[in-house]
Amino acid sequence: MNAEIISVGTELLLGHTINTDASYVARELSAIGVNLLFASTVGDNIDRLKEALENAYRRSDIVITTGGLGPTGDDLTKETIAKSAGKPLVLHQESMDRIIEYFKGRVVGESQKKQAYLPEGCTVFPNDWGTAPGCGFKTDSGKIVVMLPGPPSELIPMLKNYAVPYLMKDSNAVIVSRIVRVFGLGEGYVAELIPDLTDGANPTAATYAKDGEMFVRVTARAEDETRAAALCEPVVEELKKRLGDYIYGIDVESLEEAVVQELKKQRLTLATAESCTGGLLSKRITDNPGASEVFHMGVVTYANDIKTLLLDVPEETLKQYGAVSEQTARAMAEGVRKKSGSDFGVAITGIAGPGGGTAEKPVGLVYVALSDKEHTWVRKMPGTGTAKGRCYIRTLAASNALDMVRRRLNGLGGLEQAAYTLKK
Amino acid sequence: MNAEIISVGTELLLGHTINTDASYVARELSAIGVNLLFASTVGDNIDRLKEALENAYRRSDIVITTGGLGPTGDDLTKETIAKSAGKPLVLHQESMDRIIEYFKGRVVGESQKKQAYLPEGCTVFPNDWGTAPGCGFKTDSGKIVVMLPGPPSELIPMLKNYAVPYLMKDSNAVIVSRIVRVFGLGEGYVAELIPDLTDGANPTAATYAKDGEMFVRVTARAEDETRAAALCEPVVEELKKRLGDYIYGIDVESLEEAVVQELKKQRLTLATAESCTGGLLSKRITDNPGASEVFHMGVVTYANDIKTLLLDVPEETLKQYGAVSEQTARAMAEGVRKKSGSDFGVAITGIAGPGGGTAEKPVGLVYVALSDKEHTWVRKMPGTGTAKGRCYIRTLAASNALDMVRRRLNGLGGLEQAAYTLKK
Numbered sequence: 001m002n003a004e005i006i007s008v009g010t011e012l013l014l015g016h017t018i019n020t021d022a023s024y025v026a027r028e029l030s031a032i033g034v035n036l037l038f039a040s041t042v043g044d045n046i047d048r049l050k051e052a053l054e055n056a057y058r059r060s061d062i063v064i065t066t067g068g069l070g071p072t073g074d075d076l077t078k079e080t081i082a083k084s085a086g087k088p089l090v091l092h093q094e095s096m097d098r099i100i101e102y103f104k105g106r107v108v109g110e111s112q113k114k115q116a117y118l119p120e121g122c123t124v125f126p127n128d129w130g131t132a133p134g135c136g137f138k139t140d141s142g143k144i145v146v147m148l149p150g151p152p153s154e155l156i157p158m159l160k161n162y163a164v165p166y167l168m169k170d171s172n173a174v175i176v177s178r179i180v181r182v183f184g185l186g187e188g189y190v191a192e193l194i195p196d197l198t199d200g201a202n203p204t205a206a207t208y209a210k211d212g213e214m215f216v217r218v219t220a221r222a223e224d225e226t227r228a229a230a231l232c233e234p235v236v237e238e239l240k241k242r243l244g245d246y247i248y249g250i251d252v253e254s255l256e257e258a259v260v261q262e263l264k265k266q267r268l269t270l271a272t273a274e275s276c277t278g279g280l281l282s283k284r285i286t287d288n289p290g291a292s293e294v295f296h297m298g299v300v301t302y303a304n305d306i307k308t309l310l311l312d313v314p315e316e317t318l319k320q321y322g323a324v325s326e327q328t329a330r331a332m333a334e335g336v337r338k339k340s341g342s343d344f345g346v347a348i349t350g351i352a353g354p355g356g357g358t359a360e361k362p363v364g365l366v367y368v369a370l371s372d373k374e375h376t377w378v379r380k381m382p383g384t385g386t387a388k389g390r391c392y393i394r395t396l397a398a399s400n401a402l403d404m405v406r407r408r409l410n411g412l413g414g415l416e417q418a419a420y421t422l423k424k
Numbered sequence: 425m426n427a428e429i430i431s432v433g434t435e436l437l438l439g440h441t442i443n444t445d446a447s448y449v450a451r452e453l454s455a456i457g458v459n460l461l462f463a464s465t466v467g468d469n470i471d472r473l474k475e476a477l478e479n480a481y482r483r484s485d486i487v488i489t490t491g492g493l494g495p496t497g498d499d500l501t502k503e504t505i506a507k508s509a510g511k512p513l514v515l516h517q518e519s520m521d522r523i524i525e526y527f528k529g530r531v532v533g534e535s536q537k538k539q540a541y542l543p544e545g546c547t548v549f550p551n552d553w554g555t556a557p558g559c560g561f562k563t564d565s566g567k568i569v570v571m572l573p574g575p576p577s578e579l580i581p582m583l584k585n586y587a588v589p590y591l592m593k594d595s596n597a598v599i600v601s602r603i604v605r606v607f608g609l610g611e612g613y614v615a616e617l618i619p620d621l622t623d624g625a626n627p628t629a630a631t632y633a634k635d636g637e638m639f640v641r642v643t644a645r646a647e648d649e650t651r652a653a654a655l656c657e658p659v660v661e662e663l664k665k666r667l668g669d670y671i672y673g674i675d676v677e678s679l680e681e682a683v684v685q686e687l688k689k690q691r692l693t694l695a696t697a698e699s700c701t702g703g704l705l706s707k708r709i710t711d712n713p714g715a716s717e718v719f720h721m722g723v724v725t726y727a728n729d730i731k732t733l734l735l736d737v738p739e740e741t742l743k744q745y746g747a748v749s750e751q752t753a754r755a756m757a758e759g760v761r762k763k764s765g766s767d768f769g770v771a772i773t774g775i776a777g778p779g780g781g782t783a784e785k786p787v788g789l790v791y792v793a794l795s796d797k798e799h800t801w802v803r804k805m806p807g808t809g810t811a812k813g814r815c816y817i818r819t820l821a822a823s824n825a826l827d828m829v830r831r832r833l834n835g836l837g838g839l840e841q842a843a844y845t846l847k848k
Contacts, residue, residue, distance in 0.1 A: 011630075011632060012447075012450070012463070013450055013454075013460040013461070013462075013463060014450060014451070014454045014460075014630065014641075015446075015447045015448065015449070015450030015451030015452070015453070015454055015460075016447075016451065016632045016634070016639075016641065017447070017632065017634070018442060018443075018444055018447045019442075019443060019446065019447070019463075020442055022439075022443065022465070023436075023439045023440075023441070023442045023443070024439065025439070026436070026437055026438060026439030027438070027439030027440065028439070029439070030437075030438045030439055036437040036438070036439075037437070037466075037467065037472060038437075038464060038465065038466055038472065038476070039436070039437060039443075039464065039465040040462060040463065040464040040465070041446070041462065041463040041464070042461075042462055043461065048461060048462065051483075052462070055479065059475075129811060153811075153812070153813075153816075206435075206438065208435060208440045208441065210440070210441070217438075217440070272703075272724070274703075276710075277707075277710075278703075278706050278707050278709065278710025278711075278715070278719075278722070279696075279698075279702075279703030279704065279705070279706030279707040279710065279722055279724065280703065280707045280710075281703070282702050282703030282724045283701075283702050283703040283704045283707045285702065286700075286701075286702025286703065286704075286724070286726065287702075287814075287815070289776075289777070289778055289779055289814060290779065291702070291726070292726050292727065295702075295726055296726050296727035296729075296730050297723075297724065297725060297726060297727065297730040297733075297734070298702070298703055298723070298724030298726070299721075299722070299723050299724070299734070300696070300703065300706045300710070300721065300722035300723070300724075301721060302710065302715070302716050302719055302720050302721060302722070303716065303720035303721065305720075306720050306721040306764065309721075309763075310721070310723070310734070339733075340730065352713075353713070354713055355713055355714065387553055387577075388577070389577070390711075390713060391711070392577075
């Protein structure tokens with residue numbers, strides 16, 4: 001089955017709203033084995049939406065729209081689609097009750113009420129986080145149409161809970177996907193290591209790069225979950241062999257999730273001391289619900305005297321080697337471990353730029369240290385200048401810190417080898 | 425002039441890469457007064473790209489492609505477009521020299537070299553951050569075609585430095601945009617306050633919502649910058665009147681930028697103490713280069729004993745009122761101010777969820793405190809449950825903290841009024 005997404009909304013064409021909806025939908029489609037051929041965006045304009053619909057009906061089996069279901073005058077998706085399909089909009093009492101309930105006794109205007117009118121004979125998708133329901137129906141020529149609201153907070157649950165089951169109900173294939181996550185090897189390098197694996201049709205394997213990391217997604221389709229999983233297995237095993245301990249997790253969401261999970265498992269705790277990352281590392285750790293089990297304390301010691309005050313970094317060290325030095329990173333990591341009483345202390349100090357670089361200590365130079373009761377390891381990220389930007393340098397520094405913890409927890413080598421500094 | 429974007433890349437249709445390129449391009453087009461009518465995404469597939477091109481040539485004056493210019497076999501954009509326009513690809517020696525230079529003496533493969541072949545007669549856009557150059561040219565039927573590389577780090581500078589000037593060179597209109605940023609009023613509420621302003625044609629005014637904030641963009645077009653700016657002025661002034669001190673900045677990027685700028689101006693310093701936000705507040709402050717002038721210390725006191733250890737929060741307070749309480753927030757803010765020697769201390773303590781909520785202290789309940797030498801103010805974000813999600817609760821908590829600092833710095837009221845708790 002081929003599908004096409006039409007995102008509706010002038011705000012998307014003005015560029016201030018990034019079209020994340022299309023990505024969410026694309027990911028879900030890919031996960032259930034639906035082939036997405038086109039995605040298009042049109043403004044809140046009947047004629048242009050009609051043109052997009054005609055193109056979509058001509059070339060795809062499934063058309064999914066996002067946006068344009070709300071109460072305001074420029075929300076035209078439902079009316080336009082229903083008209084083009086020759087379906088009248090009829091009152092869906094349950095949706096009307098929900099909308100009235102949503103406003104809790106306040107007067108509900110006509111524009112709000114129009115949201116409860118849906119194409120005759122459609123399957124209604126309740127909106128658990130807003131007022132506009134979505135729906136799915138088949139056109140007379142057999143095309144499947146699915147309409148979803150624009151706000152991601154409404155679209156995401158509706159997609160998972162109602163739209164995907166709706167699309168799956170006619171299918172008798174099951175899709176299983178595995179995500180193999182890698183830190184420290186570039187996507188291009190990995191692609192060259194696994195050309196035979198990315199060539200397959202079932203399972204498929206594909207590489208992706210994001211935020212200084214890469215991952216491989218392995219997807220198989222079969223008549224049931226067990227068989228689909230079994231098809232993935234040998235490819236995942238082969239990836240493990242070829243990529244070794246650069247794989248930080250399989251089917252985890254992020255490096256920080258992998259680290260928090262492993263700390264929990266081993267009942268160990270971690271404290272952070274950050275300079276140039278300014279709290280990004282602790283923010284990423286605490287993005288994980290329940291991080292409080294393994295993380296009790298972080299400090300952002302942006303000024304030198306605060307490094308001494310909170311972490312007992314010797315003034316001598318700062319004076320002799322500077323705040324951005326192996327010695328200071330080491331003292332910060334040891335200091336925060338001791339101060340917090342945690343099993344591990346991690347520290348980051350560097351120059352995120354764009355200012356502050358010198359010939360000797362260029363922008364991008366970052367020292368990352370990990371201390372446990374016996375040892376302290378330090379990674380040096382070489383200065384690469386301002387090209388990659390402040391945000392990238394900070395992200396990669398925090399990721400290097402997490403990678404060091406992961407390697408220490410799993411008894412792996414490479415603690416002092418900064419990511420992407422190998423000749424790969 | 426009407427334009428259309430075609431994004432090329434199978435990875436975009438699989439949903440793991442969000443199409444931010446299209447947003448960047450859309451924003452730049454809007455800023456120079458080019459009307460974007462459609463945006464579409466196609467995979468790395470010659471036939472489907474051809475179909476998208478045909479549609480675009482038929483309905484738009486300008487066609488901008490992103491992606492598919494790289495060295496690998498599935499990078500087909502340039503070849504497909506050149507062929508459809510009847511333009512041979514010819515060697516551009518300067519681009520070839522750049523590519524050879526980029527590899528610094530390593531062997532440059534044929535696939536890398538093909539990037540230096542560009543449509544005959546085109547204007548070449550050098551790639552300052554990668555290997556694949558972009559270009560612009562006019563087809564025989566007078567359509568303007570612009571090709572840009574996919575990676576945002578390459579696309580963004582090329583767009584600003586080369587593609588926009590290329591598109592502007594035939595135009596004699598200048599566009600000026602002003603961004604009026606608002607925290608604490610919903611987009612819907614603001615839209616109802618300014619229907620007359622959003623109705624205009626030149627200048628236009630439009631509302632947008634993002635990350636718990638909203639903003640109004642005012643755009644005018646005129647023969648020179650002074651006149652375009654003068655057209656914007658009365659609308660901006662009217663917005664100031666109607667939205668009052670909910671406006672935190674005009675032409676700034678973010679609340680944290682506005683706060684850091686104002687702290688710099690007043691030569692004052694700020695320290696942070698975070699519990700549920702886990703470093704997000706200090707991360708946002710230090711996203712701004714040069715934040716070190718106004719920010720020296722932050723702590724993430726995730727565990728109770730760390731609140732006492734680092735901030736001298738009395739054990740009695742924690743025992744009697746709990747970690748998530750007005751009293752603890754107050755003690756944290758005062759503690760971090762004193763400890764750091766800063767002018768202000770800001771503290772956040774709450775329940776970000778999804779777990780940890782009780783009937784008395786539900787998920788979403790957050791106390792935010794600001795302390796100066798004379799006073800301590802506390803905002804209470806009421807618990808709203810898990811619906812909005814951990815990330816949103818944390819973002820809004822950090823924004824409330826920044827808003828308190830801004831209001832204090834500018835001598836405004838409303839320090840203890842949490843955002844969105846008014847009957848608006």
